[in-house]
Amino acid sequence: MSELGELEPITRRSTAAIIADQLRSAIMYGSLPPGSQLGEADLAAKLGVSRGPLREAMQRLVQEGLLRSERHRGLFVIDMDAADVRDVYQARLAIERAACQLVMQGNRGEALATLSAALEGILEAAASRDRIAMSDADQAFHQALVACSGNSRLVRMAQTLLVETRMCLSALQAHYPEPDELVAEHRALVDAIADGDERLLLELIERHMLDSIDRLNP
């Protein structure tokens, strides 16, 4: 959080990082749909940069696994099949389960405050019945959960997995839980943290992920 009136350099982040964020966002929200090719000249013109920095940014996404590279063919947004959906949620379970354990044996009070706020966000989104807002709030909650673990590696991994999660939802465009259910599931997680019930928390997060796999695989 930046202080009020604090003077900072205008560009403290590298251009490649900014472009990578833009592309990640575009992929996440389905603006660059799975399987689509990323023409370098085209994109560079749209973003107002040269091909150099753009290529650097794209290499980041290749490393993340969001793009696949075919030599002399171009870069394509990955398209996810059922196996990918399974992999993503299994990996999310691994990360978030570990995050839950760390939260429990770490600063639980601070985590509780952060996650209560995130839960409030889900509540508002659910009230508005806006699917995208709900997804945003859902993602923010899980991002916050992992952030509370204090483990930067877990945070980085979770970010990519959450982007892929959004890709699934955008692509499949279905089977997203009802607002009430969404709120209830996350409230249960927060309550378990509040009660200090690690056993229950781990069980809930496991169910949360495994249910999602079932929901997305008809």
Place this chain on the structure above:
Amino acid sequence: MSELGELEPITRRSTAAIIADQLRSAIMYGSLPPGSQLGEADLAAKLGVSRGPLREAMQRLVQEGLLRSERHRGLFVIDMDAADVRDVYQARLAIERAACQLVMQGNRGEALATLSAALEGILEAAASRDRIAMSDADQAFHQALVACSGNSRLVRMAQTLLVETRMCLSALQAHYPEPDELVAEHRALVDAIADGDERLLLELIERHMLDSIDRLNP
């Protein structure tokens, strides 16, 4: 494995990927020690490429978290403190624990064959009492373990974490387990898989990681 006499394009992987591998390897083995700056012109000359592809490769490692970028200053190999060591092993535990579960509920037979071979490698390395060979075999074992999960996301994450693990060992240059202990610990893992004892397997992998944290933090 490529067939004998099979004709394949000489360069099927992108140049950036090859360079990234080289750099990753150099970082892993301590050839590029933590904290050291990566001069672009210098490296490009050594690798026989231009700065363009080199910069692309470096962006991959930035995304991986192996390099940190300071704008207009350059790229530096991350240096790991005690907190980083903890984070890496916590993350490894998360990934490898999940991999173990997937192995147990997946093709256990194939995993057993692969891991038995990997264990044989550890045995040979331990016999030679060559520290580097032991580390290589250790890493290969855990890489194989995660690969047996069949989850490509877990594999990618594990790769980065294993590189960071090697960085710790190269940097701290100490507290690596005795050959006998190394063999015993991994044999126990394989045995647990052979017996189909998931409970024990998870307990062992947990101990394996948590012990490592203690060992590296005096």
Place this chain on the structure above:
DNA sequence: GGCCATATGATTGTCGACAATCTCAAGGGA
């Protein structure tokens, strides 16, 4: 003598151009 401003050198960030390769369509032959 100590400290600040300036100049210099080196390094990074960005760009445009050229070469290599792929895609796709048109043409010729069986």
Place this chain on the structure above:
DNA sequence: TCCCTTGAGATTGTCGACAATCATATGGCC
């Protein structure tokens, strides 16, 4: 009619050069 070859067009891969920024050393001023 179908298939292979061949050519044009477009796209990617690579490179060298220029601009912007930072680090360091030098000289002047207090």
